[in-house]
Amino acid sequence: xxxxxxxxxxxxxxxxxxxxxxxxxxxxxxxxxxxxxxxxxxxxxxxxxxxxxxxxxxxxxxxxxxxxxxxxxxxxxxxxxxxxxxxxxxxxxxxxxxxxxxxxxxxxxxxxxxxxxxxxxxxxxxxxxxxxxxxxxxxxxxxxxxxxxxxxxxxxxxxxxxxxxxxxxxxxxxxxxxxxxxxxxxxxxxxxxxxxxxxxxxxxxxxxxxxxxxxxxxxxxxxxxxxxxxxxxxxxxxxxxxxxxxxxxxxxxxxxxxxxxxxxxxxxxxxxxxxxxxxxxxxxxxxxxxxxxxxxxxxxxxxxxxxxxxxxxxxxxxxxxxxxxxxxxxxxxxxxxxxxxxxxxxxxxxxxxxxxxxxxxxxxxxxxxxxxxxxxxxxxxxxxxxxxxxxxxxxxxxxxxxxxxxxxxxxxxxxxxxxxxxxxxxxxxxxxxxxxxxxxxxxxxxxxxxxxxxxxxxxxxxxxxxxxxxxxxxxxxxxxxxxxxxxxxxxxxxxxxxxxxxxxxxxxxxxxxxxxxxxxxxxxxxxxxx
Numbered sequence: 447x448x449x450x451x452x453x454x455x456x457x458x459x460x461x462x463x464x465x466x467x468x469x470x471x472x473x474x475x476x477x478x479x480x481x482x483x484x485x486x487x488x489x490x491x492x493x494x495x496x497x498x499x500x501x502x503x504x505x506x507x508x509x510x511x512x513x514x515x516x517x518x519x520x521x522x523x524x525x526x527x528x529x530x531x532x533x534x535x536x537x538x539x540x541x542x543x544x545x546x547x548x549x550x551x552x553x554x555x556x557x558x559x560x561x562x563x564x565x566x567x568x569x570x571x572x573x574x575x576x577x578x579x580x581x582x583x584x585x586x587x588x589x590x591x592x593x594x595x596x597x598x599x600x601x602x603x604x605x606x607x608x609x610x611x612x613x614x615x616x617x618x619x620x621x622x623x624x625x626x627x628x629x630x631x632x633x634x635x636x637x638x639x640x641x642x643x644x645x646x647x648x649x650x651x652x653x654x655x656x657x658x659x660x661x662x663x664x665x666x667x668x669x670x671x672x673x674x675x676x677x678x679x680x681x682x683x684x685x686x687x688x689x690x691x692x693x694x695x696x697x698x699x700x701x702x703x704x705x706x707x708x709x710x711x712x713x714x715x716x717x718x719x720x721x722x723x724x725x726x727x728x729x730x731x732x733x734x735x736x737x738x739x740x741x742x743x744x745x746x747x748x749x750x751x752x753x754x755x756x757x758x759x760x761x762x763x764x765x766x767x768x769x770x771x772x773x774x775x776x777x778x779x780x781x782x783x784x785x786x787x788x789x790x791x792x793x794x795x796x797x798x799x800x801x802x803x804x805x806x807x808x809x810x811x812x813x814x815x816x817x818x819x820x821x822x823x824x825x826x827x828x829x830x831x832x833x834x835x836x837x838x839x840x841x842x843x844x845x846x847x848x849x850x851x852x853x854x855x856x857x858x859x860x861x862x863x864x865x866x867x868x869x870x871x872x873x874x875x876x877x878x879x880x881x882x883x884x885x886x887x888x889x890x891x892x893x894x895x896x897x898x899x900x901x902x903x904x905x906x907x908x909x910x911x912x913x914x915x916x917x918x919x920x921x922x923x924x925x926x927x928x929x930x931x932x933x934x935x936x937x938x939x940x941x942x943x944x945x946x947x948x949x950x951x952x953x954x955x956x957x958x959x960x961x962x963x964x965x966x967x968x969x970x971x972x973x974x975x976x
Contacts, residue, residue: 673975
């Protein structure tokens with residue numbers, strides 16, 4: 447006996463099912479109705495899978511791929527799916543499902559069960575009309591004396607990508623008068639096969655476990671009413687794959703090594719979303735959080751009442767202190783920009799146009815910190831305080847430098863961390879004031895309220911602007927793509943960093959406020975609501 451190749455996984459039943467007319471339904475009824483239809487369809491499919499000891503291997507859009515321990519179990523599940531779909535359908539919303547089934551031997555790999563039998567089952571499904579369960583002659587031969595169903599020949603069919611013709615059969619359940627007898631027969635059969643089925647399912651799960659654990663999560667469609675959540679986006683598929691409830695009116699968002707952190711304005715809190723489990727923990731911030739930064743083993747939170755909060759990541763201890771007051775004792779100084787660079791906290795004050803720097807904040811150093819005015823950046827009108835949009839505000843850090851956007855004068859300033867006095871304006875940005883700065887290697891991306899993005903090369907000083915959205919609220923960038931949030935249309939745009947072309951636009955339900963990129967490359971967006 448020779449060896450060396452993968453071991454066969456045994457003979458299994460392979461079932462594929464799809465919604466018929468789903469694309470047309472989306473165009474006719476819209477995303478929300480389509481999402482509800484998809485959820486109802488998947489729910490009844492998964493009930494049938496569980497009823498017949500199947501293993502859901504892959505779900506993509508309206509297509510579901512399932513493996514069963516026997517061909518007969520696949521046939522029973524297929525009939526249950528189409529019957530449940532017919533029962534759940536209404537005049538307004540019909541769940542129209544086609545099912546294709548084949549049986550055969552496959553090879554178990556780390557990607558799941560693979561082989562010609564799987565491909566044939568998928569092609570059979572493509573032939574099935576709404577409400578039909580089609581099987582190959584192989585499935586009929588294995589089950590016709592075992593199951594009391596009717597097999598109607600459809601003749602030899604040509605399947606796409608499969609050499610030669612394959613005889614197909616339509617499977618139909620027995621008449622209603624015989625259903626009680628059928629139920630008794632199936633119950634007795636399930637009892638006899640319970641132990642065998644359990645062993646087969648254990649082996650099947652072992653063979654496909656790696657794939658099942660790593661198969662992509664389903665894409666979600668978020669309704670316009672979505673609010674007070676953080677959405678996780680898969681950048682490869684450009685779709686929302688998870689939504690986590692956080693506090694009211696989430697704004698700034700940042701990532702540590704293992705979690706996303708978001709400030710919630712209306713209930714004065716901070717939420718932590720665990721990157722692995724998705725569990726959410728919320729703690730009080732004793733203020734209105736408008737900025738978040740990470741550094742020296744701590745999460746630093748700026749609130750609108752001129753306070754700085756420090757949450758030590760290891761111990762969870764929280765400390766806070768009031769920042770230096772403005773010249774007018776009746777008003778807050780109005781800190782807006784906030785960054786952690788060179789072991790210090792750096793803050794911008796829009797009304798006075800200057801930058802403050804803290805004393806060094808080592809890992810063992812807790813609040814309070816001392817602050818000194820580092821540099822005067824821009825002259826501003828002596829206007830009443832109207833929030834962080836008046837004057838300098840957004841700030842970002844790159845190696846050895848701080849970059850500050852002037853939302854009123856449309857300038858970009860650079861501060862040399864080693865020599866703060868050498869600050870200067872490096873760019874006069876057209877098309878409105880900048881509202882966010884996101885560094886990507888030697889490139890800065892500025893998002894502006896009029897929907898323009900400006901790319902600035904920090905080495906050459908060259909810049910280029912692209913109009914990509916209508917009302918930009920945030921921007922994030924990595925080595926692959928740039929992501930911009932559009933407040934007006936409740937969307938996230940994926941931008942090619944080289945050409946500035948919009949690669950994809952994704953609806954996120956409510957208004958997106960902040961964007962952060964996780965270490966695994968996933969995109970996280972805080973959503974405030976309509």
